Amino acid sequence: MLPAVTIAFGCSILFIYQTIRKKLKDKGHVKDNVNVMCHGPLSYHELVLATGNFSDNNLLGTGSLGKVYKGLLSTGLVVAI
Numbered sequence: 598m599l600p601a602v603t604i605a606f607g608c609s610i611l612f613i614y615q616t617i618r619k620k621l622k623d624k625g626h627v628k629d630n631v632n633v634m635c636h637g638p639l640s641y642h643e644l645v646l647a648t649g650n651f652s653d654n655n656l657l658g659t660g661s662l663g664k665v666y667k668g669l670l671s672t673g674l675v676v677a678i
Contacts, residue, residue, distance in 0.1 A: 643671070644668065646671075647668030647670050647676070647678065648666040651664075655668065665677050666678045
C-alpha cells in the first residue's frame with residue numbers, strides 16, 4: 598500500500614509543478630497579433646475602408662459611447678473600431 602501512496606503523491610506533486618510552470622511561462626509571452634499599436638496610427642480614410650464605409654453589415658454593437666464596427670485592415674488584421 599505504501600508504494601501506491603508514494604507514487605500517487607509523486608504524480609500529484611509533478612502535476613502541480615508542471616501546471617505552475619506552464620502558467621508562469623505563458624504569462625511572460627504576448628501574442629504578436631494582440632499589439633495593434635505596432636501598426637501605427639490609422640487615418641480616418643483607412644477606418645472607412647476597413648469598415649466598408651461604416652456599413653451596418655460590420656456593426657458589432659452600440660453602447661453609451663457610440664457604435665462598434667468590425668474592420669479589416671490592409672494588413673489582414675481584423676479589429677474592432
